[in-house]
Amino acid sequence: MDDLTLSERLRQRGVSRRGFMKFCAATASMMALPPLMIPKIAAALEKARRPSVIWLSFQECTGCTESLTRSHAPTIEGLIFDHISLDYHHTLQAAAGDGAEHAREAAMKENWGKYILVVDGSIPLGEGGNYSAIAGISNLHMLKEVAEGAAAIVSVGTCAAFGGLPMAKPNPTGAVAVSDIIKDKPIVNVPGCPPIPTVITGVLAHFLTFGRLPELDHLHRPKVFFGQSIHDRCYRRPFYERGQFAETFDDEGARKGWCLFKLGCKGPTTYNACATAKWNQGTSWPVEAGHGCIGCSEPRFWDAGGFYQALSVPHTKVGETVLTAGAAGLAIGAAAAVLNRKRKAGAVENRETITVKDLSKES
Amino acid sequence: MDANELLAWARGPGFDIALIIFVAGMLLRLLEVISLGKKPDLSAPRGSGVEGGLRTLLARSLPRKAVFDREPLRIINGYVLHLGFFIVLFMYGPHIALFQSILGFGWPALPSGVIDAVGAITILSLVAALVFRLNNKVMRFLSTGGDYVAWAVTLLPVLTGYLAYxxxxxPYTTMLAVHLLSVELLMVVAPFSKLTHMFSFAMARWHQGYKAGQRGVES
Amino acid sequence: MSERVVVDPITRIEGHLRIEAQMNGKQIESAYSAGTMVRGIEIIMRGRDPRDAWAFVQRICGVCTLVHGIASVRAVEDALNYEIPANAQLIRNLMIAAQYVHDHVMHFYHLHALDWVDVVSALQAEPKATSELAQSLSSWPKSSPGYFSDMKNKLKTFVEAGQLGIFAKAYWGHPAYKLPPEANLMAVSHYIEALEWQRDVVKLHAVFGGKNPHPMFLVGGTPNPIDLESDSAINANKLALVQSIIDKMRVFVDQVYVPDTIAVAGFYKDWFYRGEGLGNFLVYGDFPSAEEGSNLRDPMSWWIPPGAILDRNLDEVHEVDLRAGGEVQEFVSHSWYDYEGGKEQGLHPWEGETKFDYKGRGGPDTPYKQLNVEDGYSWLKSPRWKGKAMEVGPLARVLVLYAKGDEATRGLVDSTLSTLGADKRALFSTLGRTAARTLETKLIADKMQDWMDSLMANIKAGNTRTFNEKQWNPSSWPKEARGVGFMEAPRGGLAHYIVIKDEKIDNYQAVVPSTWNAGPRDGQNQPGAYEAALQDNHELEDPQQPVEILRTIHSFDPCIACAVHLTDEAGEEMLQVKIR
Amino acid sequence: MSAPSVEKGIQFIKAQIDAPIASFFSACVHCGLCAEACLFFTETGDPKYTPINKVEPMRRIWEREFTLFGRLKSAVGLAKPVDEDTFAEWETLVYDGCSLCGRCSLVCPVGNDISDMIRKIREGFAAAGHAPEGLIGASTRAVEIGSPMGVKLPAVMAQIKHLRDNTGLDVPVDAKGAEYLVLLSSMEIMNFPEYLEAIARIMHQAGKTWTIASNAFEATNSGIQIGVSDIARQLVLRVVEAAEGLGVKTVISPECGHAFTAIRWDGANLIGRPYKFEVKHILEVLDEFVGQGLIRTEGMEEARLTYHDPCQIARKGGVVKQPRNLLNRIASNFVEMQDTGEMNWCCGGGGGVSANERADELKLTAFNRKKAQLQALGVDTLVTACANCRLTLEEGLEENEMDIPVVGLTEMLAEYLVEDDKEKA
Incomplete structure (x- = not known):
């Protein structure tokens, strides 16, 4: 029974070959793979026993899970029924309490070394890790324990990937990212607050298809989704290039879809696929909805200055700084001026009258 | 410190520090100059000093043929450099946003493509300025370490801005942070280098022009 | 025999919740509700730009992904006495309502249903009989025998594959499951359908806020401008999409959600008589009228008005003033915090202060088996209204609307009760709470059309304003201001308190529905709503499989990340721990 | 009175630094364009003659004394010193290599008045004992004898007598209440007596009362050239006292560049009060006379000629159009040099250079500029309005074996003057 392949399972469940290939094609296009790869994806998926996925939720808001449920290709139901075995996931799993913990332990035991560990949420190290516990076990401890048997770790969301909101200054609980703790496992970061659903599923699909993680950038993000900045792919980019900016919300520029740079858009420094993949099955995305990108997939974006301050504008109170500096300059300058006047007056006063007799050194 | 932290620092404390040094330093420099005073001219004026001061303030921006004919390339390059710098500084949308945040008002931006091209030209012009400085015997003779520092801190913002764009x-974020830091370096260096000329040139022109105006001579 | 039953993690909720139940035989004698995760968001809020606050606090919770954003912008707008364009108010109402409909349906099917529905039992169902059952409930088109036959096959393959995934280790076959196989199959089918449906209807948030989860908000209005001539604004296409979503919501609620609730409830009528607990209900109010220039100062005019019901007395609705010092207070007698003026003190949120004091308040080192319930045992505080523990949420809202004589509410509640053969007392129960959620979903889904119509009328009349720039610039703000932004989140009344000083946040506090409901005991040993509900007539058939606890806890739709919040001076002393 | 010293020199330079000087230093960007305007650079090709470099010692003193950054620099020993060696090294740049022509000031893009700075730095060099012997001698003679060339009153009186004998025209001396006080430069007395004759004829024709002062006939001011304000004041004061004593309305500065600068622009500032009379350059007066119809000319010089603008009169004195008005009346073949008017090239002998024998060779090198200008034009005659220029030009032309006569404009005008008396006679 356990040895049934995916394609066999699908056929049993009345999923047509065509439907299956459609999914494979969607996966391929999402990951920017050539059509030639579709049969390979199909072959890989067909062979697979649904891999076990253990999803640990730490200091999180469940937004990442909510985002996952919005995935339309593959769908959440497709994913959990056909492609993965989601063996532990607080928000979705039926079992609770000991039952839930047993499910986790069983999945680990049965799939040791093979399961995928997905983490959302940061891990608090303050107060001995007591700031967050599940079943009486600290997040830190649980992460280490589950990571040990994982084939790979997917840090979903900016909290797990980079520390996220809990790590925002002053980081009250000493929150850290998964990669700050686990050093000996392949980790792929899927940041975003939350991440784009198809990006989460796309990474899982890539792993299922090829048995390895997609190519990652220096922040361990899959290049295929995080290789370009929002700004570079933004449909409003031409307005930026033309120097046409919305000056405030609901002004003429805003209505015409001009660039939101001046309203604080962090698109230029944000690497994510929002501008191309869009959200909610291509319905829209923040910039399309008239609000600048807040940079939610970038490390420490919470502390990167005000969301409504243009990237080129300092996020401190420049006016006050100028006044302070002006006052300081006037004070130092006044002191220097007094000194200069004194020196100058001294030089003029001490200046002796010169007669022709004083001109020659020899004289 | 990762790129985002660096950028946050450059947009926060870094900018504040630089701005304080720039504003306070420049005020100090200007007050140092002004405090030395100037005696009134008792000779019978032939014209208006104020008129002459204002005229020179503007007119000196144009070269005299006598010297232009001798050094057309250097002078043209000087224009390209300054105009390029100003266009990039004052006509690029994101820069305007910065001035808007300080001044409370903005102005229309030029297309980024134009800024990009002007930026490239400005960089070339700055490189040319260095070549002139190294090759022209007068400039080489006059140059001190300060001249090369001033050149470098002027080039860096333009260059990093161009690279970032x-x-x-x-990576963009890192380069943007480096760009801001280079601007901050420029702001820190400016008051203590020949870059004070960005303000003191006006005083200098005014003084010469005022005197010329009083005498009714051209300047 | 005295036994401590511990359920940790409570799954199919938002966040980290632990329930400890002290048993007296099979009966729960006393229950303890503990939030076991803290982030310290309110510490993080300090010194930030109030206009940015919504994005931070929105991340309190990604399930009720909208509510904190709304409460936050309202708090800032209240502090600044900021007038909001009518369109923005209508758009916000539509977004809040969409959140309700989406969230309640997902809660029912994906978080709550498996407490009542035995997935494995569905394998025994007869597709044809299931179809007949479904067709007897509504005219939902997907109720054919073939459809249910496909669903059954799908489920069968899944179960037989031996990888149960999210359905593993649950309490299948537990005697508390009472539904016949056909009802189970229908519910499981709708579980999957609802997953698909919810994906579509959240697009309403994407239209107005760019994405869901965590749509974008804006102090002073809404970010997306309205311009019928623009391809990059709310235009005719997008409005049509919104209208279609409203239609889709109403059809699903009317034809699937409401009938399913009634059908399932019919098999569990014993749950109409347990799991209530406090008998005190609190509503903050929501859905402001949308006249041009209206602000938030007159909540009595809102569609859901604020009010409090005490001791199940529907004859009197008490007035509620969130600003008044003696009304809303938070206590930390059994929380892992300390107060400057002593742990027995109650503080109004504007004066709110808290200090992490995990060890000092008896917090055990991990790993632990049991919490020290005599001392602190939760990261949640204990909010009280005039000193009383209160329940908030759909039941509270339905009761207040009912008590205030809202016609639609009365009609719907009375007809549902009569269908089920129950009286009004049945509302005060675990199942009453679940039913109230369903009924309010219908009320709200219906109401959405009114707001949509008003929005369209405004646009037709040429009023497309969505943002008021007047107080956008912080230099226009008073030196010091404080405000409260409140709303009714799906889980209950939510209030954000903000103190603004010198254009920055000086203090930020959220008094959150799940804090009311899931909070621990107070100094008078008054239990919180969860605790009281679990202590209300709960017999566990099998303490190893405490499905009864899940039913009652899930009937509240816990949202624990929301519930854990704090304000703190000690934050600065915290070491920033970082492993490299 | 203490002996000249480095300290004294520095002290004097410090006393000269005012807001304009400080603004000039703080604005300099070392662009080197001033060199291109300076004939000492263009003709030698030696960058040390770059005008702004000539005031480097002053810059060092300014930076060290009047800027915070400079004080810090000198506190940590990074500041370049100003010492005996500095003065010795820069002496030839400050005196020999600059004619105070002011051309550099006009081309400086930031507006630095470099020639004014050099004028001021000379105060310190003089005080430090680093003024050239030639200028010291001239100054001593000016103070002690009354004229830098040692011309005494009897020499003037002899000329007057000679003039009276030849033309019958009188030159009033010490005539109280005359409208004009005419000043002479000692060079005119010694080398160009035609000037006095021309004045006498023109004044007579114009019907103006005029005089020369027996105790202040000398217009030149060595104090200005050597850069000692005390001496300059002493010399100016002679003229002022004489003019005010005689009650003249207008003092006429002669065909001498720096004399005009001294009496017209610097005088009032040196004595610390405005004058009670006007000062005009002779060309201004002549142009007025012509303009008012007081004098007329007849006939035209046909030789191809050009006009050399004396720096102090044209560029620094604003007398540019007057000589042209006059020339156009009396010359049919007047051509302009390429750089002319306020952008003229100096003859090379201004600013005390001609009085500084040490600089003779450099002066002649600098003359190459003028030589080239003249060769380009191919003129027969060179007209100017400064005795010092005239002498320098003649010297240069002679050295280069160029046979071009140099003529004073006033004399030339007098040649074409319509003299009613004569006609009548």
């Missing part, structure tokens, strides 16, 4: 060399 075109996504060259470093």
């Amino acid at each position: 075109n996504h060259l060399l470093l």
Whole structure:
């Protein structure tokens, strides 16, 4: 029974070959793979026993899970029924309490070394890790324990990937990212607050298809989704290039879809696929909805200055700084001026009258 | 410190520090100059000093043929450099946003493509300025370490801005942070280098022009 | 025999919740509700730009992904006495309502249903009989025998594959499951359908806020401008999409959600008589009228008005003033915090202060088996209204609307009760709470059309304003201001308190529905709503499989990340721990 | 009175630094364009003659004394010193290599008045004992004898007598209440007596009362050239006292560049009060006379000629159009040099250079500029309005074996003057 392949399972469940290939094609296009790869994806998926996925939720808001449920290709139901075995996931799993913990332990035991560990949420190290516990076990401890048997770790969301909101200054609980703790496992970061659903599923699909993680950038993000900045792919980019900016919300520029740079858009420094993949099955995305990108997939974006301050504008109170500096300059300058006047007056006063007799050194 | 932290620092404390040094330093420098005073001219005026001061303030921006004919390339390059710098500084949308945040008002931006091209030209012009400085015997003779520092801190913002805009060399965020830091370096260095001329040139022109105006001579 | 039953993690909720139940035989004698995760968001809020606050606090919770954003912008707008364009108010109402409909349906099917529905039992169902059952409930088109036959096959393959995934280790076959196989199959089918449906209807948030989860908000209005001539604004296409979503919501609620609730409830009528607990209900109010220039100062005019019901007395609705010092207070007698003026003190949120004091308040080192319930045992505080523990949420809202004589509410509640053969007392129960959620979903889904119509009328009349720039610039703000932004989140009344000083946040406090409901005991040993509900007539058939606890806890739709919040001076002393 | 010393020199330079000087230093960007305007650089090709470099010692003193950054620099020993060696090294740049022509000031893009700075730095060099012997001698003679060339009153009186004998025209001396006080430069007395004759004829024709002062006939001011304000004041004061004593309305500065600068622009500032009379350059007066119809000319010089603008009169004195008005009346073949008017090239002998024998060779090198200008034009005659220029030009032309006569404009005008008396006679 356990040895049934995916394609066999699908056929049993009345999923047509065509439907299956459609999914494979969607996966391929999402990951920017050539059509030639579709049969390979199909072959890989067909062979697979649904891999076990253990999803640990730490200091999180469940937004990442909510985002996952919005995935339309593959769908959440497709994913959990056909492609993965989601063996532990607080928000979705039926079992609770000991039952839930047993499910986790069983999945680990049965799939040791093979399961995928997905983490959302940061891990608090303050107060001995007591700031967050599940079943009486600290997040830190649980992460280490589950990571040990994982084939790979997917840090979903900016909290797990980079520390996220809990790590925002002053980081009250000493929150850290998964990669700050686990050093000996392949980790792929899927940041975003939350991440784009198809990006989460796309990474899982890539792993299922090829048995390895997609190519990652220096922040361990899959290049295929995080290789370009929002700004570079933004449909409003031409307005930026033309120097046409919305000056405030609901002004003429805003209505015409001009660039939101001046309203604080962090698109230029944000690497994510929002501008191309869009959200909610291509319905829209923040910039399309008239609000600048807040940079939610970038490390420490919470502390990167005000969301409504243009990237080129300092996020401190420049006016006050100028006044302070002006006052300081006037004070130092006044002191220097007094000194200069004194020196100058001294030089003029001490200046002796010169007669022709004083001109020659020899004289 | 990762790129985002660096950028946050450059947009926060870094900018504040630089701005304080720039504003306070420049005020200090200007007050140092002004405090030395100037005696009134008792000779019978032939014209208006104020008129002459204002005229020179503007007219000196144009070269005299006598010297232009001798050094056309250097003078043209000087224009390209200054105009390029000003266009990039004052006509690029994101820069305007910065001035808007300080001044409370903005102005229309030029298309980024124009800024990009002007930026490239400005960089070339700055490189040319260095070549002139190294090759022209007068400039080489006059040059001190300060001249090369001033050149470098002027080039860096333009260069890093260009690299950032075109996504060259470093990841954008890092390059943007480096760009801001280079601007801050410029702001820190400016009051203590010949870059004070950005303000003191006006005083200098005014003084010469005022005197010329009083005498009814051209300047 | 005295036994401590511990359920940790409570799954199919938002966040980290632990329930400890002290048993007296099979009966729960006393229950303890503990939030076991803290982030310290309110510490993080300090010194930030109030206009940015919504994005931070929105991340309190990604399930009720909208509510904190709304409460936050309202708090800032209240502090600044900021007038909001009518369109923005209508758009916000539509977004809040969409959140309700989406969230309640997902809660029912994906978080709550498996407490009542035995997935494995569905394998025994007869597709044809299931179809007949479904067709007897509504005219939902997907109720054919073939459809249910496909669903059954799908489920069968899944179960037989031996990888149960999210359905593993649950309490299948537990005697508390009472539904016949056909009802189970229908519910499981709708579980999957609802997953698909919810994906579509959240697009309403994407239209107005760019994405869901965590749509974008804006102090002073809404970010997306309205311009019928623009391809990059709310235009005719997008409005049509919104209208279609409203239609889709109403059809699903009317034809699937409401009938399913009634059908399932019919098999569990014993749950109409347990799991209530406090008998005190609190509503903050929501859905402001949308006249041009209206602000938030007159909540009595809102569609859901604020009010409090005490001791199940529907004859009197008490007035509620969130600003008044003696009304809303938070206590930390059994929380892992300390107060400057002593742990027995109650503080109004504007004066709110808290200090992490995990060890000092008896917090055990991990790993632990049991919490020290005599001392602190939760990261949640204990909010009280005039000193009383209160329940908030759909039941509270339905009761207040009912008590205030809202016609639609009365009609719907009375007809549902009569269908089920129950009286009004049945509302005060675990199942009453679940039913109230369903009924309010219908009320709200219906109401959405009114707001949509008003929005369209405004646009037709040429009023497309969505943002008021007047107080956008912080230099226009008073030196010091404080405000409260409140709303009714799906889980209950939510209030954000903000103190603004010198254009920055000086203090930020959220008094959150799940804090009311899931909070621990107070100094008078008054239990919180969860605790009281679990202590209300709960017999566990099998303490190893405490499905009864899940039913009652899930009937509240816990949202624990929301519930854990704090304000703190000690934050600065915290070491920033970082492993490299 | 203490002996000249480095300290004294520095002290004097410090006393000269005012807001304009400080603004000039703080604005300099070392662009080097001033060199291109300076004939000492263009003709030698030696960058040390770059005008702004000539005031480097002053810059060092300014930076060290009047800027915070400079004080810090000198506190940590990074500041370049100003010492005996500095003065010795820069002496030839400050005196020999600059004619105070002011051309550099006009081309400086930031507006630095470099020639004014050099004028001021000379105060310190003089005080430090680093003024050239030639200028010291001239100054001593000016103070002690009354004229830098040692011309005494009897020499003037002899000329007057000679003039009276030849033309019958009188030159009033010490005539109280005359409208004009005419000043002479000692060079005119010694080398160009035609000037006095021309004045006498023109004044007579114009019907103006005029005089020369027996105790202040000398217009030149060595104090200005050597850069000692005390001496300059002493010399100016002679003229002022004489003019005010005689009650003249207008003092006429002669065909001498720096004399005009001294009496017209610097005088009032040196004595610390405005004058009670006007000062005009002779060309201004002549142009007025012509303009008012007081004098007329007849006939035209046909030789191809050009006009050399004396720096102090044209560029620094604003007398540019007057000589042209006059020339156009009396010359049919007047051509302009390429750089002319306020952008003229100096003859090379201004600013005390001609009085500084040490600089003779450099002066002649600098003359190459003028030589080239003249060769380009191919003129027969060179007209100017400064005795010092005239002498320098003649010297240069002679050295280069160029046979071009140099003529004073006033004399030339007098040649074409319509003299009613004569006609009548």
